Amino acid sequence: MSGRHGTSSNYKSGCRCELCRAAAAKARQEWLIAKNGGKPFRVRPDKAMRHLAYLRSHGVSLKAISAASGISEVGLRHIPKTKSGFILASTENAILGVTISDDSYVPGWKVRRLISEMERCGVELPRLADAMMVTTSSIRLTLGQRKHKRRTLKRIETVYTYLAKQGSVPASVLEDIA
Numbered sequence: 001m002s003g004r005h006g007t008s009s010n011y012k013s014g015c016r017c018e019l020c021r022a023a024a025a026k027a028r029q030e031w032l033i034a035k036n037g038g039k040p041f042r043v044r045p046d047k048a049m050r051h052l053a054y055l056r057s058h059g060v061s062l063k064a065i066s067a068a069s070g071i072s073e074v075g076l077r078h079i080p081k082t083k084s085g086f087i088l089a090s091t092e093n094a095i096l097g098v099t100i101s102d103d104s105y106v107p108g109w110k111v112r113r114l115i116s117e118m119e120r121c122g123v124e125l126p127r128l129a130d131a132m133m134v135t136t137s138s139i140r141l142t143l144g145q146r147k148h149k150r151r152t153l154k155r156i157e158t159v160y161t162y163l164a165k166q167g168s169v170p171a172s173v174l175e176d177i178a
């Protein structure tokens with residue numbers, strides 16, 4: 001690993017730093033293109049489409065996916081109907097690189113489901129508010145919202161998981177909202 005960083009040869013001798021990984025990925029891409037008679041390497045769109053569906057089902061908007069992947073919204077919409085039935089490998093890579101962020105939205109019922117289950121099991125709102133370090137009125141406000149930031153759901157899930165481990169609430173509800 002004594003070679004220059006940012007080279008695929010350094011990657012081959014074992015370095016996994018950001019620069020060497022990028023260089024190796026680029027070299028591999030070029031090798032695939034060369035192997036393909038100079039044409040950009042293409043792949044079936046299935047994997048990219050599955051990942052898109054996964055992101056969308058977790059509340060990530062097409063706009064957010066476009067911003068994160070650098071592929072236009074039109075381009076993303078076009079993927080299922082590409083004439084050749086193939087997409088560029090680099091397009092697939094860009095899409096697979098998009099992750100669910102805490103800023104994405106989740107439907108309001110998931111939060112309501114957890115809170116109502118806790119209430120049903122005797123966890124009162126003021127106690128939940130204490131655990132989350134927020135006010136009771138802000139939790140009441142939360143209950144009326146159509147959608148929430150993922151990080152809000154995560155915070156409630158953390159409290160819920162803790163209570164479930166104590167046996168105070170049923171753990172199965174976490175699966176219902178997954």
Ligand SMILES: [Zn+2]
Pocket residue numbers: 004005006010015016017018019020021
């Ligand atoms: Zn390196």
